[in-house]
Amino acid sequence: MAITHAHASGIGGMRAAGDLVARMHMSRGMRIQEAKAYGAEKLGVAVAELTDPIVMTEVRTDLGLGVLTPLPGVPKGIEAKFNIARVLDIDINCVKRFRERTKF
Amino acid sequence: MDQIFHRMGDGSAVEMSAKEIMTDLVEGSEDAAKRGEITPLAKEAYDYLLDIYSSPHKFISVEPGQEVILSYDAGTLKIRRVGVHVDRIQALQIYEKIMGADTMELSHVDYSYKPVKHIAGFEQPILEQALLGTHIPLFYGAQPNLGLYSQPDGPFPNPGELMPMGKIKEAQDSYEAAVEYLVKDIVFVASLMYESGADGINLDTTGGAGDADFMAALLATEKLKTKYPDICIELGMAGEFVLGMHSELTYKGERLAGMYPHEQVKMAEAAGATIFGPVCNTNTSKSAAWNLARAITYMKACCEVTSIPVHPNMGMGVGGVTVNDHPPVDVVSRSSAAMTTLCRLDGL
Numbered sequence: 001m002a003i004t005h006a007h008a009s010g011i012g013g014m015r016a017a018g019d020l021v022a023r024m025h026m027s028r029g030m031r032i033q034e035a036k037a038y039g040a041e042k043l044g045v046a047v048a049e050l051t052d053p054i055v056m057t058e059v060r061t062d063l064g065l066g067v068l069t070p071l072p073g074v075p076k077g078i079e080a081k082f083n084i085a086r087v088l089d090i091d092i093n094c095v096k097r098f099r100e101r102t103k104f
Numbered sequence: 105m106d107q108i109f110h111r112m113g114d115g116s117a118v119e120m121s122a123k124e125i126m127t128d129l130v131e132g133s134e135d136a137a138k139r140g141e142i143t144p145l146a147k148e149a150y151d152y153l154l155d156i157y158s159s160p161h162k163f164i165s166v167e168p169g170q171e172v173i174l175s176y177d178a179g180t181l182k183i184r185r186v187g188v189h190v191d192r193i194q195a196l197q198i199y200e201k202i203m204g205a206d207t208m209e210l211s212h213v214d215y216s217y218k219p220v221k222h223i224a225g226f227e228q229p230i231l232e233q234a235l236l237g238t239h240i241p242l243f244y245g246a247q248p249n250l251g252l253y254s255q256p257d258g259p260f261p262n263p264g265e266l267m268p269m270g271k272i273k274e275a276q277d278s279y280e281a282a283v284e285y286l287v288k289d290i291v292f293v294a295s296l297m298y299e300s301g302a303d304g305i306n307l308d309t310t311g312g313a314g315d316a317d318f319m320a321a322l323l324a325t326e327k328l329k330t331k332y333p334d335i336c337i338e339l340g341m342a343g344e345f346v347l348g349m350h351s352e353l354t355y356k357g358e359r360l361a362g363m364y365p366h367e368q369v370k371m372a373e374a375a376g377a378t379i380f381g382p383v384c385n386t387n388t389s390k391s392a393a394w395n396l397a398r399a400i401t402y403m404k405a406c407c408e409v410t411s412i413p414v415h416p417n418m419g420m421g422v423g424g425v426t427v428n429d430h431p432p433v434d435v436v437s438r439s440s441a442a443m444t445t446l447c448r449l450d451g452l
Contacts, residue, residue: 001425002176004433005418005452006204008165008440010174018206019240022173025413025450026207026241026304026336029378032172032413032450051171066239068201077237084239091334094235094301 014060014068017043017050020088027090042088063087108158111435113395114388115426122158125393129153132394136384136401139345140364145401149446153400156438157393163433164441172444173451175379175415177245177308177340179209193234200240206451209243209306210234216249217289218258224293228300235301243338244297245306248290248321250313253282263349279316279350283323290324295331304336304378311368312342314349315360318368322355322375329376339372340381340417341365344402365406373412379451382406383417388427396424396439404447413450416443423452
C-alpha cells in the first residue's frame with residue numbers, strides 16, 4: 001500500500017526531492033506549493049524537476065545531499081544532512097545535536 | 105450500458121453501471137456534507153471520479169506537478185507486522201532507499217506513549233543511531249491511547265463500567281484524571297526523543313478513546329510547543345468524528361465531542377501542531393465510490409480552513425481505502441490520486 005501511494009502521489013523520497021520538500025513542511029510549516037517553490041529555488045531547479053530522479057540524482061550528488069546508490073566518498077547519512085541544512089538554510093535537529101556533542 | 109469493475113468497502117469485487125457509480129458518488133458526498141454541515145463536491149469532481157473509476161487501467165496516478173509528501177504512522181512496526189525480521193534501523197533504511205518514503209517514523213511494537221515511557225532510554229540510542237545513518241526526516245511516534253489509564257490496565261476507575269451504573273460524574277472525573285497522566289507521559293517521551301534529535305513527533309490515532317483522548321493530545325502538543333518552539337508535531341486522528349465519551353470537554357472554548365475534520369484541524373492548529381492528519385472511516389457495506397466521495401468531501405473542507413499542512417490518513421480502512429490487510433492497487437491508486445487531485449492537501 002505504501003508503495004502504491006508513493007507511485008500514485010508521492011514526490012519520490014530520496015529518489016528525487018521528497019525528503020527535502022518534507023523538511024520545509026516540518027521545519028517551517030510550509031504548505032506544499034510554498035515548500036516546493038522554496039526547495040526548487042534553493043536547489044537551483046524548476047519545481048517540475050523536484051520529482052525527476054534523473055535531474056535530482058545529479059543535483060543531490062553535486063550538492064552532497066545523499067543519493068539512493070551511495071558511491072565511495074560521497075556524503076552519506078549525517079554528513080549529507082549537514083549539507084541539506086546548509087543548502088536549505090534550515091536547522092536540522094540531529095545536525096544541531098551532533099554539533100553540540102562533538103563541539104564541531 | 106457496460107458494467108464497470110468496482111469494489112465494495114471491504115475490497116470485494118462487484119460490477120456496477122456508470123449510473124450506479126455516479127449515484128453512489130453523489131450519495132457518499134452528500135452523507136458527509138449533511139453530517140459535517142459542509143459543502144458537497146461539485147459536478148466536476150463527480151465527473152473526474154467517475155472517469156477514474158471507469159478507466160480499465162489497474163493503476164491511476166496524479167498528474168505531474170501535483171505530487172505530495174508522504175508521512176507514515178507506525179512506520180517500523182509495519183515491517184515487523186508482515187513478518188520481516190529485520191532490525192528497526194534496517195526497516196527505516198528499507199522505507200528510505202527502497203519504498204520511496206519522503207519521511208519515516210521510528211516506533212515501538214507496543215505503540216502507545218505509556219508503555220514507551222518505561223523503555224524510552226532504550227529507544228533513544230536506536231533513534232540516535234538511525235539518525236546518523238539515514239537521510240530522510242525521522243519522526244518518533246506512538247498513540248496517546250487513553251484507554252491504558254483506566255482499570256484494569258491503569259490506575260483510574262473504568263468509565264466504561266461507571267457509565268452503565270449511572271455514575272456519569274465519576275466517569276467524567278476519571279477521564280479528566282487520566283488526561284493529566286497521559287499528557288505527562290506524552291511530554292516525557294516526546295521530550296526525550298526530540299532531545300535525541302528526532303525531526304518530528306507523531307501523535308497517531310488521536311481521539312481513539314474519545315474526546316478526552318483528543319484533549320490530551322492537544323494539551324501535550326501545546327506543552328511541547330512551548331518547551332521546544334521549533335519542534336514538529338504531526339497530530340493524526342483515529343476517526344472522522346470525535347466520540348463524546350466524556351462529552352463536555354472543551355479546548356479554547358470549543359466542545360471537542362462531535363467535531364469533524366474541518367473543526368478538529370482548527371484545534372490542532374491552535375495547539376501548535378505542525379501537520380494534521382484527518383481521517384474518514386470506510387464503510388464496508390458501501391461501494392468504493394461512495395466511500396471515496398465521502399472521504400474527499402471531509403478532507404476538502406478540512407484543507408480549506410487551515411494554514412497548516414494536512415496529510416489525510418489513507419491506510420487500510422480510511423480515506424476511501426478498503427478495509428483489508430492487503431488493499432488492492434486499483435482502489436489505493438484511485439483513492440490516492442483522487443484525494444491528492446481534488447483537495448488542497450499537502451501530503452498523505
